[in-house]
Amino acid sequence: MKLKRELGLFEAVAYGVGVILGAGVFALIGQAAGMAGNSLWVSFTISAFIAALTGLSYAELSGMYPKAAAEFVYVKKAYGSEFWAFIISWLLIFTGVVAVATISLGFSGYLFEILNLPRHFQSQISVLISIVLIIVLSLVNFYGIKESSKLNIIFTSMEMLSLLAIIVLGFWKMSTTAYLNYFEAPKGLSGVFSAATIVFFAYLGFEDVVNISEETKTPRKHIPIALLLSIIITTFIYILISISVINLVGWQELAASPAPLALAASKVLGDKAFLLISISALFATSSTALILLVVVSRMVYGMAKEGTFPKILEKIHSKTRTPYMAAIVVMLLSIFFVFVGNIEIIAKVTSLGSLIAFSAVNLSLIHLRYTRPEIKRHFKTPFNIGKFPLTAFFGVISCMILMAYFELELILLSLGVLLAGSMFFAIRKIRTSKKGAI
Numbered sequence: 001m002k003l004k005r006e007l008g009l010f011e012a013v014a015y016g017v018g019v020i021l022g023a024g025v026f027a028l029i030g031q032a033a034g035m036a037g038n039s040l041w042v043s044f045t046i047s048a049f050i051a052a053l054t055g056l057s058y059a060e061l062s063g064m065y066p067k068a069a070a071e072f073v074y075v076k077k078a079y080g081s082e083f084w085a086f087i088i089s090w091l092l093i094f095t096g097v098v099a100v101a102t103i104s105l106g107f108s109g110y111l112f113e114i115l116n117l118p119r120h121f122q123s124q125i126s127v128l129i130s131i132v133l134i135i136v137l138s139l140v141n142f143y144g145i146k147e148s149s150k151l152n153i154i155f156t157s158m159e160m161l162s163l164l165a166i167i168v169l170g171f172w173k174m175s176t177t178a179y180l181n182y183f184e185a186p187k188g189l190s191g192v193f194s195a196a197t198i199v200f201f202a203y204l205g206f207e208d209v210v211n212i213s214e215e216t217k218t219p220r221k222h223i224p225i226a227l228l229l230s231i232i233i234t235t236f237i238y239i240l241i242s243i244s245v246i247n248l249v250g251w252q253e254l255a256a257s258p259a260p261l262a263l264a265a266s267k268v269l270g271d272k273a274f275l276l277i278s279i280s281a282l283f284a285t286s287s288t289a290l291i292l293l294v295v296v297s298r299m300v301y302g303m304a305k306e307g308t309f310p311k312i313l314e315k316i317h318s319k320t321r322t323p324y325m326a327a328i329v330v331m332l333l334s335i336f337f338v339f340v341g342n343i344e345i346i347a348k349v350t351s352l353g354s355l356i357a358f359s360a361v362n363l364s365l366i367h368l369r370y371t372r373p374e375i376k377r378h379f380k381t382p383f384n385i386g387k388f389p390l391t392a393f394f395g396v397i398s399c400m401i402l403m404a405y406f407e408l409e410l411i412l413l414s415l416g417v418l419l420a421g422s423m424f425f426a427i428r429k430i431r432t433s434k435k436g437a438i
Contacts (some may be wrong), residue, residue: 003061003219004146004215004321004322005214005215005216006146006149006215006217007072007146007149007212007215007216008216008222009222009225009226011149011216011295012209012212012216012222012223012226012283013152013225013226013229013230013233014152014153014156015149015152015208015209015212015226015230015291015294015305016150016157016205016206016208016226016227016229016231016234016255017156017160017230017233018152018153018155018156018233018287018288018291019204019206019208019287019288019291019292020202020203020204020205020206020234021159021160021163021231021234021237021284021287022232025163025199025202025238025241025261026106026259026260026261026281026284026285027106028065028198028199028201029199029202029241029242029245029254029260030254030255030256030257031195031198031255032195032198032199033189033195033245033246033251033254033255034251034252034254034255035187035191035192035194035195035198035262036185036187036191036194036195036196036251037185037186037187037191037251038180038181038182038183038184038185038246038251039083039182039184039185039191039195039250040195040242040245040246041182041239041242041243041246042183042185043192043193043195043196043198043199043242044196044199044235044238044239045239046192046193046196046241046402047200047202047203047402048068048203048231048238048239049117049398050234050355050358050395050398050402051200051206051231052235052400053362053391053392053394053395053398054207054230054358054395055206055207055227055228055231056226056228056382056391056392056395057361057362057364057365057381057389057391057392057395058070058206058207058209058210058224058229058361059223059224059227059379059381060365060379060380060381060389061074061210061222061361061364061365061368062113062209062210062213062219062220062224062227062379063220063221063223063376063377063378063379064077064225064368064372064375064376064378065077065318066210066214066216066219066220066223067132067213067214067302067419070207070210070213070299070302071085071088071089071092071207071299071357071360071361072085072086072088072089072299072302072306072308072367073085073302073306074304074360074361074368075088075089075361075364075366076306077336077364077368077372078363078367078368078371079154079364079367082306082308082426083422084360085308085420086303086308086421087421087422087425088122088361089191089299089303089308090359090361090417090418090421090424090425091353091356091357091414091417091418091421092299092353092354093296093299093300094353094417094421095349095350095353095354096292096295096296096299096330097296097330097333097334097337097432098349099204099288099350100125100134100289100292100293100296100330100334100337100351101130101134101334101335101337101338102350103285103289103292103335103435104129104130104131104133104134104285104289104334104338105126105130105286105338107129107130107133107281107282107283107285107289108125108126108127108128108129108130108133108190109126110259110278110279110281110282111129111282111422112125112126112129113259113278113368114278114279114282115424116142119265122158127338127339129317130338131335132337133286133289133362134289135294135331135335136333137169137286137289137290137359138239138293138327138328138330140292141290141293141297141322141327141331142317142320142322142324142328143320143322143432144205144377151290152281152290152291155283155284155286155287155290155301156222156287157282157301158280158283159280159283159287161280162261162265162276162277162280163237163241163280164237164260165265166244166245166248166261166265166277167240167241167244168266169244169248169264169265169268169269170240170241170243170244170245170246170247170248170264170269171240171244173247173248173249173268174247180246180247180297182243182246186251193401193402193405194405196402196405197348197351197402197405197406198348198351199238199350199373200351200354200355200402201247201325201348201350202238203231203234203235204239204350204351204354204397205288205291205292205424206227206230206231206234207227207229207354207357207358207361208291208295209223209226209227209230210227210260212221212294212295212298214298214302215298216268216318217392220378224378224379225298225379227259237267240372241261244264245260245261245264248264248267248268249263249267256315259277259278259281260426261273261277261279261281261395262277262278262281263276266276267271274387274407282376286331289389293327293330293331297323297326297327297329298323298326298331298332299331300313300323300326300330301313301314301323301326304306305360307432308425308428312325313325313326313329314326328420345410346349348407348410349414350409351406351407352403352410352411352414353414354418355399355402355403356399356403356414358395358399359395359399360400361399362392362393362395362396363392363396364397365381365389365392366389366392366393366408367387369387369388370387373387378430
């Protein structure tokens, strides 16, 4: 039984925009402003440049191999190594479920403020709300990709309206802040790049579009277009948002606020704006969490089909035509990580893991240009020297430059995740070989 092809180009773009325009910009823009100052928009531009270079590689590869568990397929096809393909996908699954947990906690934080719940029960109530949200969204994921897509479009539309409102307010006030130096960086270039490591989290999700290939009607044509459009649309919005909030609120005050976008809107429209932006944040976090639950479950399903996860995880429900066992496992893992906490640290861990995976994807494209030139490419990256793709090369270099600005502790944590994945892979191989021998 195969997954049901329900999605067109519009739904695929909505998925990309929905997961990118998520909790990151609502929760992390304040911390980034504290590092980059008025140069906040430069940090967003740097992150967008890295995302765009890697996005071009994903676009070409998705036209060649329109499969779920995309990164696993790309690395395996390029190098013929099941181990390295597994490790990269393992890292992305880890960052995905941790991100779902963190974003659900962000949802509970906003809901807590809106409902004005008792402070002395905040931690317990936040955990409970987060778990309920993950369960509800997992049920939507189980019910069907079309239903998930419809809900995502509603959430994304509400979110975009609030972001556009902030952009309008910020540029309306620009006449009174014309004296601002938009290149002012209190911590210099190092602060701008450190801020980029945080806001890079806000761009993550463009790569997840390729993992709904098996549920898209014409994936070879629509997935590359959807992927690139998602990056272009969100980059434009993010840069405008980062300029707008600096116009509305000084970067020092922005950095100190737990709800920076709501604070920025309230400077012009008062407390009602704070409430409206907070409600919009509920839609943003719900949308991001839903899409991550969908795409991570498809990654697990795709890897089970490839034989690297237990076969039970590739089971498809006879009525909903969704990978329900993979969805259940992803739900349970996400609930487990609800007890982790700190969104800034988790955002950095997620960004670092993604940068490692993006480097592998870019290198895979370079390798496949020489080893599999005969495969039809429905989209081909621009700027090539013969077969050599310059965008993929600079994609690797830019990922490595940004990785240099992460703390050593986060790098060691990522290595620990990779080590755990290596052990899982080895144990699975031993068990599989024993069954084969019998």
